[in-house]
Amino acid sequence: MKKTLLLLSLALVAVAYSFRTVAPEGYTVGDKAADFSLKNLSGKKVSLASIPNAKGYIVVFTCNHCPYAQAYEQRIIDLHKKYAAQGFPVIAINPNDANISPDDSYEKMKERATAKNYPFEYLYDETQETARTYGATRTPHVFLLDGSKTVRYIGAIDDDAENPTLVKVKYLENAVDALIQGKDVPLTNTRAIGCTIKWSSK
C-alpha cells in the first residue's frame, strides 16, 4: 500500500513536472499581474495604476490586422461602453512587431482607433515585454484582473467569433459580472482561436 502511494506520488510529481516544462511562461488565474507603462495613442505612458476609479481591468491583447481581432473589434468597444462606467475599463494592447506586421504599426494603430472611434486606451507594447509577462500568445487574448490586479479570467470573449448574433455564452461578460457581484468567476479559462502574436526575431 505504502509502495503504491509512493509510486502514485512519484507519478504525480512527474506529471506536474511535465506540465511545468511544457506550460508557456505567463500568468495563470490567481496570479498577481505586474503593472506596465505603455505608450497610448497620444504618446502618453499609461499604467494600470494611472487609470482612475478602476475596480478591475479588462486587458485585451489585440491588433489591427488579425481577422479575429477585427471580428471582435465592435464587441470590445461595446464591452468598454458597458463596463467602464462600472469600474471595469478595457485596456487594449497591441503587441505585434510592426516589421513583421506593418498594419500593426503605431501609426496604423492611430488610424484605426480614430476611424473606429475607440473609447478605450489602445497601447503599444513595442518591446513585447508586457505580452511576454502576461503569457499572451494570440490576438485577441483576454486577461481580466480584479482591483488588486489578481488575474481572474483568461481566454475568449465569447463562443462565436464569426457571428455576434449567434453567441450563446459570453464568457468574459459572465466573468466581469461575477466580479461586480462579488462572486466567483464561473469559468476561469477558455480556449480561443486567434492570430499568433508576431514576435520580433532577435
Place this chain on the structure above:
Amino acid sequence: MRHTLFCFCFLLNLSAYGQNLPSIKGDQLYTWKNAHNDTLYVINFWASWCSPCVAEIPSFLELHQKYAHKKVRVILVDCDFKRDIESKVIPFIAQKHLEGLVVYLDEKDPNTWVDLVSTSWSGALPGTMMVCHSKDIFRFYEKKFEGNELEATVLSLWK
C-alpha cells in the same frame, strides 16, 4: 482497404463544401488521435488569413507527396470563418493544389475542441499535431515550421 474504409467514413459522417472541402466535427480529432493503425497523422490547423500558416503550407504538401506511401497522412484542418469558404478557402485549395488534403472544421466555439487537440495549445494559429496512437507517438507544435524543419521533425518521429 484501409484507405477505402477511410474514404467511406468521410462519405458517411461528413457534409461537404464542394468535393474539395469535406467538413468535420470536433469528435473527428479524437478519432484521429485514437486510431488503431500504423499511420502517422500530421494534422495542421490553419486559416487562409493566417500568413505564417500560408507560408508553411507548401512544406505540408511536399511532405504529403514524399511520404504518403510511408503511411504519413497529412491533413490540413481549415479554421476559416464559414462566410469565407466559397470566396477564399476553395480558391486557395485550387491555387495551391491542396485537393484531398483539406477538411473544414465545422465548430464555432474553440473552447469545445482546442483541448481535444492538446491541452498545451493556446489556440494560436498555426498549430500542428503529429500522432500515431498505436506507436505511442504524440506531439503538438504551436508554431510555424521553417525551411525543412517539418520534414526533419517527421523523420525524427517516424523511421
